[in-house]
Amino acid sequence: MTIDFNKGEGLVPAIIQDEQTLEVLMLGYMNAEAYQKTVSENKVTFFSRTKNRLWTKGEESGNFLNVVSIREDCDNDTLLIKVNPVGPTCHKGNRSCFDTAYNQNFIFELEKIIEDRYANPVEGSYVNKLRNKGLNKIAQKVGEEGVETVIAALNETEHDLINEASDLVFHLLVLLKEKNVSLEKIAHNLEGRHSGK
The missing domain is CATH 1.10.287.1080 (MazG-like)
Known part of the structure; x- marks a missing residue:
């Protein structure tokens, strides 16, 4: 992949989508190190802007996002990561951080x-x-x-x-x-x- 981390001052948005239902689960940000960790461990890792460190989704809750595929957009500055989620994605216990009224899929x-x-x-x-x-x-x-x-x-x-x-x-x-x-x-x-x- 030729991801352009420079455009966003070292960060690119990563859209997380359920591989089977295609529901958008959350949006996070990755730097090059978070991306490499995600690829090597097959679990989504973000760069937390609030904690100023790498953060693997599920590291505390156990609700990991297991990677199925990663694609970049046509400008090479956004990632679409399809996952098999373990449990709810949102820290509030919802399926998705966007809390859609029902699971469309x-x-x-x-x-x-x-x-x-x-x-x-x-x-x-x-x-x-x-x-x-x-x-x-x-x-x-x-x-x-x-x-x-x-x-x-x-x-x-x-x-x-x-x-x-x-x-x-x-x-x-x-x-x-x-x-x-x-x-x-x-x-x-x-x-x-x-x-x-």
Whole structure:
């Protein structure tokens, strides 16, 4: 990378984004030393302007920001760092320092929860009950929920439609996990269709 630390008197802004949900979690500043530490340890380290020292996010709380990727902008003076956060990012206990009213990309977080249920089964978990019944039952549930969504759209209230559509999306996510297909692959496919590729 050719990061221009001189423009900001030795500091560049670093935008921290959840790798899976794409939610912006916080903004901090890095000097060259903080950047190198971040790269070498794969945990986000900032230069704290108030403490006048390097500061690894989570060094006290344990809520580290594990680095997935780092990109610089077109002017080489701002970083976009995608992370897997451990716990809430904000010191006030919120998911994001920007305290958005709701997680706009919760569907990606739900995908992560389902992946975790597959990796770390929880007794009594609905995901694990479905998984134990196998692919045919999971696919059948997607079909059932699809029909129920259509019925709700034609004959029931908006509230009913939202509930049935939510059930459909949830079961579709379980089916995609069962087949090892990520939402990212679906998004790439849809983007390709949109752009005519």
